[in-house]
Amino acid sequence: MSKFGMYAKFTAKPGERDALSAILLESAAAAEVVAECELYIINHAETEPDVLWVTEVWSSREAHAASLALDATRAAIGRAMPLIAGVESTKIQPVGGKGLTFSNGI
Amino acid sequence: MSKFGMYAKFTAKPGERDALSAILLESAAAAEVVAECELYIINHAETEPDVLWVTEVWSSREAHAASLALDATRAAIGRAMPLIAGVESTKIQPVGGKGLTFSNGI
Numbered sequence: 605m606s607k608f609g610m611y612a613k614f615t616a617k618p619g620e621r622d623a624l625s626a627i628l629l630e631s632a633a634a635a636e637v638v639a640e641c642e643l644y645i646i647n648h649a650e651t652e653p654d655v656l657w658v659t660e661v662w663s664s665r666e667a668h669a670a671s672l673a674l675d676a677t678r679a680a681i682g683r684a685m686p687l688i689a690g691v692e693s694t695k696i697q698p699v700g701g702k703g704l705t706f707s708n709g710i
Numbered sequence: 711m712s713k714f715g716m717y718a719k720f721t722a723k724p725g726e727r728d729a730l731s732a733i734l735l736e737s738a739a740a741a742e743v744v745a746e747c748e749l750y751i752i753n754h755a756e757t758e759p760d761v762l763w764v765t766e767v768w769s770s771r772e773a774h775a776a777s778l779a780l781d782a783t784r785a786a787i788g789r790a791m792p793l794i795a796g797v798e799s800t801k802i803q804p805v806g807g808k809g810l811t812f813s814n815g816i
């Protein structure tokens with residue numbers, strides 16, 4: 605089964621980055637007990653003050669899709685939406701490296 | 711000390727993505743013994759067949775800079791360069807989340 609990854613770029617409305625960051629950190633904390641969520645890191649952009657990036661890795665595309673359907677996720681999205689000016693995402697397939705476990709032993 | 715992160719987008723010359731991926735996976739394997747390298751994941755782009763993304767997290771900006779000066783890194787870059795059509799990077803500051811350890815306990 606292939607892992608599924610995403611770089612999600614959130615542009616906050618002016619002055620709302622830290623409030624949005626707090627919601628995303630809550631979602632990350634909730635994901636601690638979700639085995640299928642392997643990585644959920646909140647990052648500040650280095651050069652764009654209103655931008656947050658979330659680095660996500662899930663055990664499969666289906667696990668990610670299932671997470672979006674959870675009540676807790678939908679509630680978090682509902683709270684975050686008023687703070688967000690825009691979202692873009694880059695979908696990726698992790699194939700190996702340091703920091704995660706890959707079934708091919710890499 | 712703040713972590714330092716980067717999304718590095720490598721566009722391979724046509725047909726060279728897998729050869730480039732192999733070099734990057736070797737670099738990731740070499741990083742297994744480098745404590746300051748917390749994440750070094752090679753990813754295939756979902757929609758662009760010549761594109762690889764590398765997700766990197768280092769314990770500090772200085773640790774990342776030091777890694778670039780190592781003979782092994784320079785040798786890998788030398789082997790990779792002929793395979794690469796372009797590189798872009800997005801520098802980020804990881805602030806919390808699941809999958810890494812943050813000194814603020816998040």
